[in-house]
Amino acid sequence: DIQMTQSPSSLSASVGDRVTITCRASQTINTYLNWFQHKPGKAPNLLIYAASNLQSGVPSRFSGSGSGTDFTLTISSLHPEDFATYYCQQSFNTPWTFGLGTKVEIK
Amino acid sequence: QLQLQESGPGLVKPSETLSLSCTVSGSSITSGYYYWGWLRQPPGKGLEWIGSIHSGGPTNYNPSLKSRVHISIDTSQNQFSLRLTSVTAADTAVYYCARRVVPDIIPGNWFDPWGQGTQVTVSS
Numbered sequence: 001d002i003q004m005t006q007s008p009s010s011l012s013a014s015v016g017d018r019v020t021i022t023c024r025a026s027q028t029i030n031t032y033l034n035w036f037q038h039k040p041g042k043a044p045n046l047l048i049y050a051a052s053n054l055q056s057g058v059p060s061r062f063s064g065s066g067s068g069t070d071f072t073l074t075i076s077s078l079h080p081e082d083f084a085t086y087y088c089q090q091s092f093n094t095p096w097t098f099g100l101g102t103k104v105e106i107k
Numbered sequence: 108q109l110q111l112q113e114s115g116p117g118l119v120k121p122s123e124t125l126s127l128s129c130t131v132s133g134s135s136i137t138s139g140y141y142y143w144g145w146l147r148q149p150p151g152k153g154l155e156w157i158g159s160i161h162s163g164g165p166t167n168y169n170p171s172l173k174s175r176v177h178i179s180i181d182t183s184q185n186q187f188s189l190r191l192t193s194v195t196a197a198d199t200a201v202y203y204c205a206r207r208v209v210p211d212i213i214p215g216n217w218f219d220p221w222g223q224g225t226q227v228t229v230s231s
Contacts, residue, residue: 032215043111044154044203046219053213087154091215095169098154 002026002090006099012107019075021102023088028068032092035064035073038101039084047086048073078104109133111204111222119198119229125191129204129222136185137162142207143187144218145178147200155200159207160187194229201226 003026013019023033031051038044046055048064051071061076075082083106088099115127129143136143144159158168160178168176172191180187191198202225205218 030214034215034217036218041223043221043223044205044218045221046217049208049217049219050213050215055219089154089218091217094156094167095171096156098156100153 001095002029002093002097004088004090004097004099006086006088006102008102009100010103010105012105013078014107015078015080017078017107019078019082019104021073021086021088021104023066023071023073023099025069025071025090025092029090029092031067032090033064033066033071034089034091035062036087036089037082037084038087044087075104109206109220111206111220113202113204113222113225115225115227117226117228119194119227120231121195121229122193125189125194125198125227125229127189127202127204127225127227128186129188131185131187131206135182136180136187137182140209140211142209142216143178143180144205144207145189146203146205146218146221148203148224149197149200157189157191157202196229199227199229 005024033051035048036044052064063074085101085103087101110132112130119125142159145157148154158178160166175192177190205221209216
């Protein structure tokens with residue numbers, strides 16, 4: 001199975017901050033990488049697909065980059081509604097696997 | 108707008124079978140080239156893909172669960188279902204259903220949208 005390692009596991013930030021979350025795959029996955037936002041009790045929400053493509057309806061402050069084994073999710077200016085847990089997921093090989101998540105908390 | 112909703116018992120006894128359904132609304136489960144999948148998140152742990160099914164019948168399962176999992180689809184009800192046999196406490200989790208989008212041109216695939224999830228506890 002492809003292991004996905006996210007860092008940090010949690011971070012504290014303020015509204016307006018720039019936030020960067022990284023995800024590393026245990027083998028090359030080209031750009032087969034997706035990012036999700038998850039709030040407690042809600043459905044996970046697709047933010048970015050194929051490493052850098054913004055899902056329709058997702059604010060432009062979210063962006064993704066990377067290829068191969070190293071990927072980044074950036075929130076350019078944190079909004080109050082962005083406090084959540086973020087997951088990366090590889091779609092290169094089954095079984096599809098996820099990182100353990102990065103919890104973004106209010107400072 | 109496409110929506111998915113999980114349903115089923117919230118409590119299952121050890122060694123018994125967990126059965127959940129996912130009702131799809133807002134679009135036909137047979138439209139487009141999509142797979143329909145199940146995922147779960149045990150307490151304090153990460154997300155785990157369980158398996159997927161296409162409306163035409165093909166399925167694929169996570170090898171770690173393959174011997175205990177069966178996913179089926181009922182196009183007349185616009186639903187798909189999960190059966191997980193011989194459950195233990197390790198199967199306690201929030202279970203999600205989701206559509207898996209498999210595009211023609213862009214490489215990869217992704218889960219979108221997801222249901223809200225349903226808590227299943229395995230306990231006697």
